[in-house]
Amino acid sequence: MIKVNGLTKTFKVAKRPSGLKAAAKALIKREYNYVNALRDISFDIDDGEVVGYIGPNGAGKSTTIKIMSGILVPDSGTCEIMGRIPWNDRIEHVRNIGVVFGQRSQLMWDIPVMDSFELLKDIYKVPQADYKKNLDRLTEILNLSKILETPVRQLSLGQRMRCEISASLLHSPRILFLDEPTIGLDAVSKVAVRDFIKDINREKGVTIILTTHDMGDIEALVDRILLIGKGQILFDGSFNNLKNRYNSNSVLTVEYSGSGKLLEDIENTNILSNGKGQAVIKIDTENRSVSSVISQLSNVVEIRDISVEARPVEEIIVDLYKEYQI
Numbered sequence: 001m002i003k004v005n006g007l008t009k010t011f012k013v014a015k016r017p018s019g020l021k022a023a024a025k026a027l028i029k030r031e032y033n034y035v036n037a038l039r040d041i042s043f044d045i046d047d048g049e050v051v052g053y054i055g056p057n058g059a060g061k062s063t064t065i066k067i068m069s070g071i072l073v074p075d076s077g078t079c080e081i082m083g084r085i086p087w088n089d090r091i092e093h094v095r096n097i098g099v100v101f102g103q104r105s106q107l108m109w110d111i112p113v114m115d116s117f118e119l120l121k122d123i124y125k126v127p128q129a130d131y132k133k134n135l136d137r138l139t140e141i142l143n144l145s146k147i148l149e150t151p152v153r154q155l156s157l158g159q160r161m162r163c164e165i166s167a168s169l170l171h172s173p174r175i176l177f178l179d180e181p182t183i184g185l186d187a188v189s190k191v192a193v194r195d196f197i198k199d200i201n202r203e204k205g206v207t208i209i210l211t212t213h214d215m216g217d218i219e220a221l222v223d224r225i226l227l228i229g230k231g232q233i234l235f236d237g238s239f240n241n242l243k244n245r246y247n248s249n250s251v252l253t254v255e256y257s258g259s260g261k262l263l264e265d266i267e268n269t270n271i272l273s274n275g276k277g278q279a280v281i282k283i284d285t286e287n288r289s290v291s292s293v294i295s296q297l298s299n300v301v302e303i304r305d306i307s308v309e310a311r312p313v314e315e316i317i318v319d320l321y322k323e324y325q326i
Helices: 020-028 061-068 090-094 113-124 128-141 157-169 187-204 215-221 239-246 290-298 313-323
Strands: 002-014 032-045 050-054 076-081 097-101 175-179 207-211 224-229 232-238 249-257 269-275 278-284 302-310
Touching: 002 061, 032 061, 032 076, 032 232, 050 061, 050 215, 061 076, 061 097, 061 175, 061 207, 097 157, 113 128, 113 157, 128 157, 128 187, 157 175, 157 187, 175 187, 187 207, 187 215, 207 215, 215 313, 224 239, 232 239, 239 313, 249 290, 278 290, 290 302
Parallel strands: 050 207, 050 224, 097 175, 175 207
Antiparallel strands: 002 032, 002 076, 224 232, 249 278, 249 302, 269 278
16 A cells, blocks of 8 residues: 655755844855755555554654655655555545645635535545535534534634545545644544544545644554654554553552451552552552452452553653653
């Protein structure tokens, strides 16, 4: 489906020193910095995968997406998507992809959303029956009915993002590039968008490449993680393996009753708090299973309720960043 091999991209950026004298000098003799956005990156993505493409700001995520969508041309390397080179076969390529950039709009700013949708239908030559079917479903799931006749400039950020996602899916693309798709969305809208993305992947086999700083998106959607930093691919693996790699602790909250006394010394654990019939216990899951701790506790106290919390995804990603010093 997607084959990327040895992509390199460098940007030439003019220096803009502060001060009037320095600015005048720059008009005569301009100096430049060279930013290596991508350095020999390679990866393959199979049909129907949902991949989280993550990394800090300036890591090269958006540059990669722009190359894969045909907007940018790399300095070197190859990118083949569905048998096509995006920047050489752009017209045919864009018929099969949808792109959402959280900070960019494909909708016309001064006209109603519906007019932009109609224009996109004509650009992509979507049959009327398919267009109506897609539009009706998108309108219902993303709650667009009340804003379709509103000019884009009058929409809130969250409303516009829902419309942007809809616009990218009107032509039934086989690949969907999502760059910060839930930025500005409220909690209800985020859940609706995530559920919709999962549905189109499951029902239609749409391949999805997601870049986001919202770890809720990553946890809810992706099967595989690609980590980019300093223009290089640093990690490529399943999300579950990543969690297991860094999630060496679980927190167990126990509510108990009866005359028994909670054990104060439980091997491979740390009791964070204990009082008034409730204890919070941190378990070293590399050396001790949660079930064995629960079993040991149940022998000495009457357990009324119990909950287990794994380590937050944000902390796992921070550890990943620290390991690769990005």
